[in-house]
Structures are given as C-alpha cells and as structure tokens.
Amino acid sequence: MGEYLGILVATVFGVAFVAVTLAVSSLVRPVNPLPAKAMPYECGENPVGTPWGVQFNIRFYVFALVFLIFDVEAVMLLPWALAYLDLGPGALAAGLLFLGMLVLGLADVWVKGDLEWVRTEERRALKRRGASPAAAPTGGSA
Amino acid sequence: MIPLEHYLIVSAALFSVGVFGILTRRNAVNVLMCIELIFNSANINLVAFSRFIEGALGGQVFALLVIVVAACEAAVALAIVMSLYRITKQVNLDKAAELKG
C-alpha cells in the first residue's frame, strides 16, 4: 500500500492546487467581460466557429508532423549518450553519422519549402500570376 | 512491488481496446489512434518483461525503437490522410471506396 500513497498524495495535491488558485483569483479579480476579451486566443487571429469544433488550418499539421519526426528521432540519442563512455571512439562517429542524416532530412524539408507558411511552389505559382505572396491566404483558422 | 500480471492485464486491455476501435471506427484518424494503442500495449509488455527478467535490457531498447518507428508511421499516415482530405474533403473510411474490394 505504501508505494501507492505517494500517487494519492500527488493527485490530491494537484487537484487542490488548481481548485484553490481558481477560487482565490475569482475572489480577487475584477469582472469586466467584453466580446473581444471573451474570444478564444488563437495567435492573434480572429477564430471562426465555436471553440468546441475548432478547425485548424491544415498547414499546422505539416509543421506538427515535421516537428514530431525530428523530436522523436532525438530519442535515439538517449541510449547512445548513456553508453557513450563504454563504447570508445567509434561511438562518436556513429552519433555524428546519425545527426548528419537528420540534418540531411532537415535540409530536404527546408529546400522543398515545407517550413514556410506559403510553400515555395505555391509562391512561384502566385508570382507567375502576378500576385504578391502577401496576398496569399494566411491566418490561424480556416 | 507491482507484480508482472498487473502490467500484462493493462497491456492486454489496451490491445483489446485498440483492436475493438479499429474494427468499429470509421474515421481514419480515430483508427490511427487505435493503432497507436496497439503499439503502446506492446511497449508496456516489453518494458515490463525487461524489468522482471534478469539481465534482459533488450526489451527497453526495443520499446524506444518502437516509439520512434510508430511516430514515423503516424506521421506518414497523417500526411496521407491530409492528402486524401485535400482531394475528397472527408476522412470517412466507408467513403474511401472507389477501389472496390
């Protein structure tokens, strides 16, 4: 039972902390609702639709996916770093090779324009039509 | 210490929930989430066995690799779902049936 006690204490403390903070702030803060203040915050853009069915711009997913891959790949360095001292000089070369592959991947994403809000190809297409990239649809929510 | 059986029950439950979801869900993204459940049930198994078997650290390394591979797979799957969404404007699997079979 003793091992579970810690979990229980942590849970109770967590819930209590949030509840107390909210309660105290509701007593102290001034109440002055405005329509602009009541809007959900979305990176400075005006949201469209209700907050319950938020529709993100699909471009967010591209960034999220690219981030996800590089973020998770870094996990591979964890066991490598732990065993590094026992592995000798070859380990450095192996680690650098791995990082080199990641850099190659990053370079690929960069050059192909997936790190930009308006993709390179689309910008070229827009330029051909004589429009400026700034006229392209931007904004947090579709 | 928490006995091995508890871990195995949790992982078996996760696995079953995952399989059930795959069989009943019609939204491609939901199915992907259920697939992640299956991967993670295997991860729980691997780490739990590795903890309980003397000198068997391989399971933990295996679990790390599974996490990485599952993330890559999810990324590719979501990219494909997005690409299909761009063309058909929906992600319902029943409607993605132009290829009969």
Added chain:
Amino acid sequence: MSDALASLGRFLPELLLMGALAVVIVADLATQAWSLARSRNLLVGLTLAGLGAAFVASLGEPGGGSLFASMIADDGLLGVLRPLFALTAIFTLLFSLRAKELDGARMGEMVALLLTVTAALMWMAGSVNLVMIYLSLETVSVASYIMVGYRSSDRLSNEASLKYILFGAVSTGVMLFGLSLLYGLTGTLDLYGVRAALAAEDAGPALILVLLLVAGGIGFKIAAVPFHFWCPDVYTGASTPVTAFLSVGPKAAGFAVLIRFFYSGIAQPGADGTFAAVGGVDWQGLIIVLAVVTMTLGNVAALLQTNMKRLLAYSSIAHAGTILIGAAALSSEGIGAIVTYLVIYLFMNLGAFLVVILVHRVTGTFELEGYAGFWKRSPLLTVAMGIFLFSLMGIPPFAGFFAKLYVFAAAVEAELGWLAVVGVLNSAVAAFYYIKVLRIMAVDPGDGELPALRFSRLDGALLLALVTPNVVGILFGGALEQISEIAQRLLDLA
C-alpha cells in the same frame, strides 16, 4: 565496436545503397531549379549506379557468420536474396521511366524511397533478431506506403496508400504484440536464443497465440489469405512500376522472414535436412492451412477480374500460396524450393507487369478490353506476354514450370503429396484466367484499324532481359540447383 567494424566489410551492398541515398537526396536538393527532364536523368543515373554497384557487391560467395553481434545472418539465404532485391529495384527504376503514370513527375523522392526500400529488404532478409525483424519490416512498409501514394494529386493513389498504411500498421502492430509476448516467454530477443529457450521448456498455449499474431504480420507482407485484403486495391491504385516492385521485393523478403522466424526461431534442424518444431506447438498445420486457403482463394478470385492489375494482384496472392507449400515441407529442400521460386517469379511477374506498362502507354487503360487486338498491333508484345503468362501458369518448358516442380517435389518428399495435388489442381484453375488474357490479346478483334506499335530501345532491352530467363530456364537447371543449394545454407548458431 571491433565486431561492428568487422561486420561493415560484409555489409557492403547495404552501405553502397545508403551512400547512394545520401548522394541522391543532395543531388535532388541541388537540382531543384533544373528542368524536369534534366534532373530526372541525373537522379535516375545516380540511382542506377548505386543499385548496380550494390548488385555487383552482393554477388560472390556468401559468408557463414553473423553480423553486428548476431543481428543479421550473413548466410546463403541472404547471399541469394541480396542480388535479387537489387535486380528488382533496377528493373523497377527502368520501368518507371516508361510508365505513363509517372510522366512529368519529379523523381527525387521516388528514387530515394526505392534505395531505402532496397536496403531495408536486405536487412529484412538477414535479420535473426526480433528487434531487427521489426525495424527492417517497418522500414520497408513505411517507405512503400509513400511509394504507393506517390501521385499525391491522384485520388486512387491516395486511397490505395491509406488502405495500405491502415492494414499495414494494424498487422505490424499485432505482430509486434506477438513478438513482445515471445520476448516475455523466452527472455531473449535473439532468434537462436528463443529457440534454445523453447527447446529447453515447452511454452504451451501462449506460444500458439504468439504464432497466430506473428503470422498476421508476415502474412500481410506476403499477401497470404486472410491478410490479403489490401493487395488488389493497392496494386490497382499504385503506379504500375511500384506495383511490380511490391509484388516481387517485399514478398520475397516476407518469405525470408518467414523462413528465419519459423525455421530458425521455433524449429530445430534435425538429421537429413529436416526441421522439427520446438516449444510444444506443431505449427506445420498452420502453414498448410494458409497455403491451401491462399492458393484457392487467389485463383478463384482472379477468375472474376476484368482489370489487368487486379488480375495480377490475385495471381500474386495465388503464387504466394504455392510458395507456402514449400514452407510447409519443413526441410532444407523446401527452403531451396522457395528461394528458387522467388528468383524465377521475379522474371515472370516483372515481365507481365512490363507488358501492362507498355500497353497502358498506348491505350491508357488497365481494363482487359483494352488488350483486344494486340496481335495485329504488335505480335512481338503478344508473344512476350504469352511467354510470361505460360511461365506463370507453370507450363514446360518455361521457367515457371521448374519453380513449381521444385516446390511440389519438396512437398512430396515431406510426405505431403496431397498438398502437391492441391497445388497442381490450383495451377489448372489458374490456367483459365491466364489463357483468357491471351485469348483477348490474340483472338479478339480490336476496334478498327490502330497503328502498329513502336518500341523504344529501352523497351526492347527490358523485354529481352525478362523473356530470356523464362525461355532458357531449362538450359540452366544447374544454376537453379546451385541457387537452391546456396539458399539452404541457413545460419545455425547453437
């Protein structure tokens, strides 16, 4: 570390492929501004050089040990399959130059994916460790999902890719769960360690569960019934060179994993080249059931198809069933028969797909009606298709006959004569749909007067390269025997 360095020398084909991959990615980035044709020529040239180098490096006498602290077996099975994968990739690359679906497509990602898959197939064929099996299988899978969905503006391509990734992720997930249980049962990730643990102590019903789960993952890769549902849709939706690649490369690697897992992991070699199951579960029945169901369903479903790519998809399912007969034999002879079949299957199946690509180039359709009247337009193409289809049917003197002969002989040797009979009956059913295609090409009148076909030099060379092994296979009985003999040298760590 010294073991890793020593292993690198025996790892040359894969290293060459990885090197070519890095070069191709950089070249693709550097040539973004070039015209399509120019960058395409450069990329295809570089990839061909890489694949060719890997092919040459993979020839020669296979070693006998294991690489990277017994992660990969450097044995005869890998020695035969490595060049097979490189050759498949070379043909696929050349096919993609001629496929109408890929006209005007940027090739940077395609060649990078092709190199990745080829290297991963080699890892897959050699893996003797559960981690390595899983990793290589997933590398092959993830890269082939993207290859299937390569035409990202095409609805069918996307849909096929989505189906492929959902089926694939589920079956590899299920397999992974099985592997994790096996790890718990035996306490080791090494296949030979697994075998030793199972031989020491029966695992009971848990092992049955493990086998069923793992069979799901392997069955998906080789498209065995009941894990075949993705196959016809993916074959139809993918561009034809990718379809051709999937029908040969990953299938062969799937069979290699099957041999490794079942013959090295949960069976023990006995006297006179037979294998006996360990762990108290007799899994031979499982393979036999898979073989019979896969063959029969594949052939019967193929009878009903009106689309050439779907027909070849079901035909490839049926062939997987036939190859499984060899796996059910539980003998070295069976392993040799499987690998010989895979080698011959490369030439006959890629040949059939080449004809499909060339026909699509002029008619723009994959439907069977589109094949009417081809005898008048191009007798040469019709004859070539006839040779490929007769070979797939298993009619002597074409190479396909010998493929089937070895498999059936292995079954008879293992006292599974009835299974061989089922196989022969299935071949008779298969003859119906193969001959239907030929009848349409040779007898049915096409609509009106169409101009005779002209082939490029590349078409001619490819056709010649694929027809020849099918026709003169009979002259190289010795070579086939040798392939079979080398493939049987399975690494065995006590």
